[in-house]
Amino acid sequence: MSQMELLHKALVLNPDPFVLLTVLITFVSTIYFWYFHKSPRRSLEIGTLTKTKIVPLSVNFHFTRKCNYECGFCFHTAKSSYLAPLEDVKRGLSKLADKGMKKLNLSGGEPFLYPDHVGEIVKFCKETLSLESVSIVSNGSKIKKGFFEKYGAFLDILAISVDSFDEDTNVKIGRGKGNHLKQLGNISKWCREHNVKFKLNSVINKYNHEEDFSQNIQLLEPFRWKCFQVLQVDTENKGEGAKRDCSRFLISDEDFDKFCRRHRHLDSFVPESNLMMKSSYIILDEKLQFLNKGDVYGESKSILEVDDIEELLARTDYEPETFEERGGIYDWTKSSCGEDANLKW
Numbered sequence: 001m002s003q004m005e006l007l008h009k010a011l012v013l014n015p016d017p018f019v020l021l022t023v024l025i026t027f028v029s030t031i032y033f034w035y036f037h038k039s040p041r042r043s044l045e046i047g048t049l050t051k052t053k054i055v056p057l058s059v060n061f062h063f064t065r066k067c068n069y070e071c072g073f074c075f076h077t078a079k080s081s082y083l084a085p086l087e088d089v090k091r092g093l094s095k096l097a098d099k100g101m102k103k104l105n106l107s108g109g110e111p112f113l114y115p116d117h118v119g120e121i122v123k124f125c126k127e128t129l130s131l132e133s134v135s136i137v138s139n140g141s142k143i144k145k146g147f148f149e150k151y152g153a154f155l156d157i158l159a160i161s162v163d164s165f166d167e168d169t170n171v172k173i174g175r176g177k178g179n180h181l182k183q184l185g186n187i188s189k190w191c192r193e194h195n196v197k198f199k200l201n202s203v204i205n206k207y208n209h210e211e212d213f214s215q216n217i218q219l220l221e222p223f224r225w226k227c228f229q230v231l232q233v234d235t236e237n238k239g240e241g242a243k244r245d246c247s248r249f250l251i252s253d254e255d256f257d258k259f260c261r262r263h264r265h266l267d268s269f270v271p272e273s274n275l276m277m278k279s280s281y282i283i284l285d286e287k288l289q290f291l292n293k294g295d296v297y298g299e300s301k302s303i304l305e306v307d308d309i310e311e312l313l314a315r316t317d318y319e320p321e322t323f324e325e326r327g328g329i330y331d332w333t334k335s336s337c338g339e340d341a342n343l344k345w
């Protein structure tokens with residue numbers, strides 16, 4: 001007998017409230033299980049191709065693994081020195097734009113080890129692909145004013161990593177050799193002069209979770225200050241073959257929560273726990289392969305070799321719902337900060 005028949009029979013023939021309630025609960029849980037566990041997206045994992053489309057709305061392209069820093073918790077380490085030729089990058093990004101990409105974030109490694117390469121990608125994304133938003137995440141150490149003069153008009157957001165306002169702590173973490181902070185003020189100024197939104201990223205870990213960043217964040221006035229709980233990723237900073245062991249940096253969820261409570265009064269503060277990070281990012285590596293960094297690490301074929309990008313994406317852990325839940329869609333275009341260099345974001 002089907003669930004519908006059972007429900008109908010219970011409603012019409014059996015007025016006992018307890019029986020009615022039991023039947024209703026069974027009915028609701030069946031619908032829930034069917035919807036969440038038998039949905040087409042899940043069946044892809046056992047090899048059945050379906051019509052489900054996942055739009056690559058916002059993509060993080062880690063186009064290089066090389067870096068001049070040695071952060072102990074780094075989860076995108078220098079396992080390869082490959083840099084895809086610009087023509088391949090343009091072809092791959094065009095494919096993603098055709099499938100609905102609206103925002104591209106360029107990351108590494110350190111993107112500014114290749115200033116013209118990253119600049120040309122940014123320019124192509126704005127001029128040719130007309131993306132809504134193009135951003136870069138950098139440690140800041142290699143950024144020069146000339147970059148803004150040449151490419152600033154095409155860049156929406158520049159995010160700089162800062163894990164502490166105490167240089168000794170930065171050195172312990174591996175962020176530079178005691179000279180990380182002096183660039184921050186310059187970069188925030190250049191961003192304002194060139195109408196680029198200034199953002200800060202921090203990894204909250206054993207060495208900084210008790211620090212109070214409030215005063216310095218208020219001085220620097222980023223439009224967004226994103227704080228990530230340090231994350232273990234297999235083969236990157238954990239386990240066999242990894243170039244880093246981040247175990248000495250780990251903090252509990254409770255420690256992260258305390259840090260968040262200390263800073264939640266700041267308008268720009270955007271916390272991101274380990275739970276939120278997993279499955280909420282589309283990550284493309286230097287060979288233009290999708291990367292899983294959730295519970296199961298792995299890469300797809302390169303999007304340069306495959307036409308059905310959505311099918312590749314559907315086989316990763318990426319969950320559009322989690323992306324939206326963590327606030328992945330926000331005011332990401334530079335147009336909202338206007339032409340006024342004194343404007344506060």
Ligand code: SF4
Nearest residue numbers: 067069071074109139
């Ligand atoms: S700056 Fe970024 S890419 Fe470089 S070592 Fe540190 S975390 Fe890794």
